[in-house]
Amino acid sequence: DQQVKQNSPSLSVQEGRISILNCDYTNSMFDYFLWYKKYPAEGPTFLISISSIKDKNEDGRFTVFLNKSAKHLSLHIVPSQPGDSAVYFCAASYYQGGSEKLVFGKGTKLTVNP
């Protein structure tokens, strides 16, 4: 039962254009959402996050939008750069058993072409 879904396994965009990565979730108890970036042979690194009480968070070229009614969030990267090419994971957190736990999507491989 996939609670966090990234339905696009891959995305290819031209340098300078906008990249939009999507994520859907099913559990309304999630209280925080995060996006991670992962390069080959490295662990995921935190990119940007959003609390469940907000609908937008912006950090430089990266913006995350949250639509709670649709249980949908998206990551916008603009302008996209070749160095943004990586796998992006959407994750949601919930509190259980005395700690915050993360549920991940399967990831979307972004390729930004020069």
Added chain:
Amino acid sequence: GAVVSQHPSRVICKSGTSVKIECRSLDFQATTMFWYRQFPKQSLMLMATSNEGSKATYEQGVEKDKFLINHASLTLSTLTVTSAHPEDSSFYICSAPPQLLPGSGLAAYLETQYFGPGTRLLVL
């Protein structure tokens, strides 16, 4: 910045043997570490929470006798896959949130959780 290392990065073993994977926080102390598993084309799935000085807590469906976790110090957690079988072949990755000051908040706790590079296990 903070770094979490894992050793080995990849391991091949015969069916029935045990394999130990280490997760180390290199420049910070971690009372809690998390162990995840990722099968091909699947998401990272939380297996267990490793707690320094106490027993690990396992997620539903994860066999505690098969995946032994030891968090003996504030910088080291080990995951031992006992009597490994081919279906245990997977990518194992750990993460560790640094110890934060009380009241740091949820965002700080989640955003500063560092992941190791992962260990690729292949059981023949």
